[in-house]
Amino acid sequence: MGDRLKLGVVGAGAVLERYHIAAINAVPEVVRTIVIDADADRARRVAERYNFPKWSTDVAALVRQADLAVVLVPNGLHASVSCELLGQGIHVLCEKPMARNVDECLTMIDAARRGNAQLCIGHNRRFQQHMKLAKRLLAKGLIGDIVGVQAEEGSIHDWPRSPAYFDPVLSGGGALLDVGIHAIDLIRWFAGEFDRIEYQGNGTATTVESDAKLSFSLANGAKGSVAASHTRGLSQKLTLIGSEGFLEIGLWYPHVGIRSAKGKAFQNFYRLDAAVPRRPPLDGSFVDQLRNLVAAVRGELEVLVNGYEGMAAVEVVRRAYTGQAEPSMRNIKS
Amino acid sequence: MGFPEMSSPQRKVSAVRVEDHAQLASGFRLGLQQLPGLLPKTLPRQVVIKPNLCDISPWETGVTTDPRWVCVVAAELRAIRPDVEIRLVESDAISAYKTYRSCEETFDRLGFAAAACEAGVELVNLSRSDAIEIRLDGIPQPVRIPQLLLEEMYFVSIANLKLHGYTRMTGILKNSMGLLTDAEISSLHPYLSILISRLHKLCSPDLCILDGRVGLEGGGPIIGRPVPTNTLLIGNDALSVDEASCRLMGIPPKQVAHLRQAAKDLERRLGKCEIVGDLRPRTFVFDDLRSHPAVQSKFGNRRRHQRMESISNRWIDRAYRFRDDPLTFAKEAIPKLLGGRRGR
Numbered sequence: 001m002g003d004r005l006k007l008g009v010v011g012a013g014a015v016l017e018r019y020h021i022a023a024i025n026a027v028p029e030v031v032r033t034i035v036i037d038a039d040a041d042r043a044r045r046v047a048e049r050y051n052f053p054k055w056s057t058d059v060a061a062l063v064r065q066a067d068l069a070v071v072l073v074p075n076g077l078h079a080s081v082s083c084e085l086l087g088q089g090i091h092v093l094c095e096k097p098m099a100r101n102v103d104e105c106l107t108m109i110d111a112a113r114r115g116n117a118q119l120c121i122g123h124n125r126r127f128q129q130h131m132k133l134a135k136r137l138l139a140k141g142l143i144g145d146i147v148g149v150q151a152e153e154g155s156i157h158d159w160p161r162s163p164a165y166f167d168p169v170l171s172g173g174g175a176l177l178d179v180g181i182h183a184i185d186l187i188r189w190f191a192g193e194f195d196r197i198e199y200q201g202n203g204t205a206t207t208v209e210s211d212a213k214l215s216f217s218l219a220n221g222a223k224g225s226v227a228a229s230h231t232r233g234l235s236q237k238l239t240l241i242g243s244e245g246f247l248e249i250g251l252w253y254p255h256v257g258i259r260s261a262k263g264k265a266f267q268n269f270y271r272l273d274a275a276v277p278r279r280p281p282l283d284g285s286f287v288d289q290l291r292n293l294v295a296a297v298r299g300e301l302e303v304l305v306n307g308y309e310g311m312a313a314v315e316v317v318r319r320a321y322t323g324q325a326e327p328s329m330r331n332i333k334s
Numbered sequence: 335m336g337f338p339e340m341s342s343p344q345r346k347v348s349a350v351r352v353e354d355h356a357q358l359a360s361g362f363r364l365g366l367q368q369l370p371g372l373l374p375k376t377l378p379r380q381v382v383i384k385p386n387l388c389d390i391s392p393w394e395t396g397v398t399t400d401p402r403w404v405c406v407v408a409a410e411l412r413a414i415r416p417d418v419e420i421r422l423v424e425s426d427a428i429s430a431y432k433t434y435r436s437c438e439e440t441f442d443r444l445g446f447a448a449a450a451c452e453a454g455v456e457l458v459n460l461s462r463s464d465a466i467e468i469r470l471d472g473i474p475q476p477v478r479i480p481q482l483l484l485e486e487m488y489f490v491s492i493a494n495l496k497l498h499g500y501t502r503m504t505g506i507l508k509n510s511m512g513l514l515t516d517a518e519i520s521s522l523h524p525y526l527s528i529l530i531s532r533l534h535k536l537c538s539p540d541l542c543i544l545d546g547r548v549g550l551e552g553g554g555p556i557i558g559r560p561v562p563t564n565t566l567l568i569g570n571d572a573l574s575v576d577e578a579s580c581r582l583m584g585i586p587p588k589q590v591a592h593l594r595q596a597a598k599d600l601e602r603r604l605g606k607c608e609i610v611g612d613l614r615p616r617t618f619v620f621d622d623l624r625s626h627p628a629v630q631s632k633f634g635n636r637r638r639h640q641r642m643e644s645i646s647n648r649w650i651d652r653a654y655r656f657r658d659d660p661l662t663f664a665k666e667a668i669p670k671l672l673g674g675r676r677g678r
Contacts, residue, residue, distance in 0.1 A: 137484070142485070258484065262378075262486035263484040263486060264485065264537055265483040265536050265537060268536070274466050274468055275476040276467065
């Protein structure tokens with residue numbers, strides 16, 4: 001393997017253009033080689049526009065061209081595409097959600113193990129600067145023990161979506177899987193594993209839910225809720241309530257509101273608002289996410305969001321959809 | 335117009351004469367005895383001490399804090415709680431010569447490294463510690479403060495008795511500027527009085543020690559002549575201690591913009607602090623910086639820059655006062671204009 005990793009992209013849709021292209025541009029350790037899309041016109045257009053030397057409609061073409069693949073296909077194809085690549089030793093950065101269900105996730109993890117390849121799941125928010133700040137503040141015990149969690153994220157979605165996006169079988173789920181999984185992943189990262197859950201959503205057998213609410217308790221006893229919507233503008237924030245304060249973390253904006261009852265700075269201020277500057281490109285988390293995978297491929301770091309982490313978030317959503325309140329006895333990390 | 339004033343023991347300031355520098359510890363103890371209740375009965379596990387280390391001039395010049403304070407204060411605090419963790423903090427600085435100076439160098443050259451080692455105190459360079467950017471009301475840009483301030487602590491501020499070119503005087507309130515972790519803070523100078531007041535609100539000292547054994551008159555805060563005033567001022571309230579230091583230097587507190595701002599933010603009146611002990615005021619001579627040979631030779635451009643900042647500070651201050659209370663502002667301004675008196 002040369003100094004620079006050869007990178008291919010599978011899926012040339014809006015996610016690539018909105019987020020990942022800027023990240024690929026910003027990581028000099030990778031060199032772009034090929035873009036794959038089922039739509040030949042789109043693959044060609046994106047390849048020309050973003051300087052990919054080659055394009056194809058066949059995933060197999062990527063195996064010969066790249067060391068690393070960014071998988072940006074619809075949810076229903078995450079597992080099949082990733083497994084094909086991982087099994088042949090191609091390292092994969094797969095967009096969230098990892099897959100539609102836990103069985104698909106396990107297949108991906110197994111393929112990565114067989115191909116001796118790195119698998120990274122695109123829960124990019126863990127890489128955002130203000131999320132890292134919140135994590136550090138929590139580690140310092142600034143707000144004491146977490147006793148409550150509230151997350152809200154939702155807007156009237158205005159993205160170009162394929163019909164498969166609204167099909168429960170092809171997409172695997174609606175607002176909770178698409179939007180709420182970010183909050184679920186962050187809650188696991190900040191506060192620990194989910195315990196008992198209770199789900200409300202307006203999905204049917206033929207269409208995915210546009211609004212979802214997940215009430216839960218965590219393994220540490222904290223209680224909370226996640227609201228996700230594709231039809232309503234919500235507060236776009238995650239609030240962690242501790243025994244000695246709270247953290248209010250922006251899910252869309254780089255903002256952390258802090259309150260620590262015993263803290264010196266809070267003798268005269270009820271709360272402080274941390275301003276975390278965004279650095280270009282607009283959201284540096286995608287850059288850091290790709291860097292993390294590159295460093296993992298080079299053996300310098302561990303992948304922050306590996307297959308098990310991605311699967312744990314999918315497992316929570318699956319339990320919500322199937323009405324399984326209690327966690328399964330299966331230890332998913334074994 | 336005005337706020338009701340209440341007699342509060344925290345607003346009293348203990349003043350002690352210390353003629354012999356070797357008697358620092360006994361002088362400090364006497365100051366504490368003069369005003370019982372200055373030290374708390376219990377302490378949190380963490381204590382933070384902020385000296386004034388704005389330069390590498392030795393303490394005898396009146397510019398910086400005497401390193402002996404580290405042992406003196408640590409001993410008093412450990413008598414209350416033996417397992418207390420004491421940290422002495424300061425930030426990197428851009429000197430008047432516009433050169434960068436690391437805080438470690440300052441600690442080392444001024445004898446704080448040795449004193450901290452002797453007293454079992456940890457030295458912390460705030461510029462290299464975890465920081466957080468926050469927005470403060472009235473300051474247009476975020477300021478970087480150490481994450482240390484978010485934690486529970488007992489805060490001791492040790493400042494010097496000095497004149498200052500921008501703010502007229504420095505003291506306990508101005509000492510908090512060193513809590514900002516960025517070395518280059520000149521962009522904040524136009525908002526200096528508001529920033530100082532907000533920082534005081536953010537991290538008000540629990541114990542204020544103003545070491546006035548050697549004061550500094552002249553241009554300040556690093557240029558000037560040492561003046562032996564042989565006085566320690568100790569209190570719990572930073573504004574009161576700064577007011578007392580104004581009295582000691584012969585400066586009307588109302589002439590100091592950041593004291594006015596802090597008093598306003600705290601809804602208090604200036605000139606109401608009560609001094610317990612022996613305070614012998616004298617008049618510190620404020621030099622016109624233009625006549626200073628060092629300034630002439632080394633601060634040509636900086637002098638003009640400073641002058642412009644000083645003028646803009648004054649006008650910003652006036653604008654704020656006018657915005658907040660136009661009637662009072664007009665009442666104060668009109669006689670000055672008619673009488674041809676200058677504000678400073």
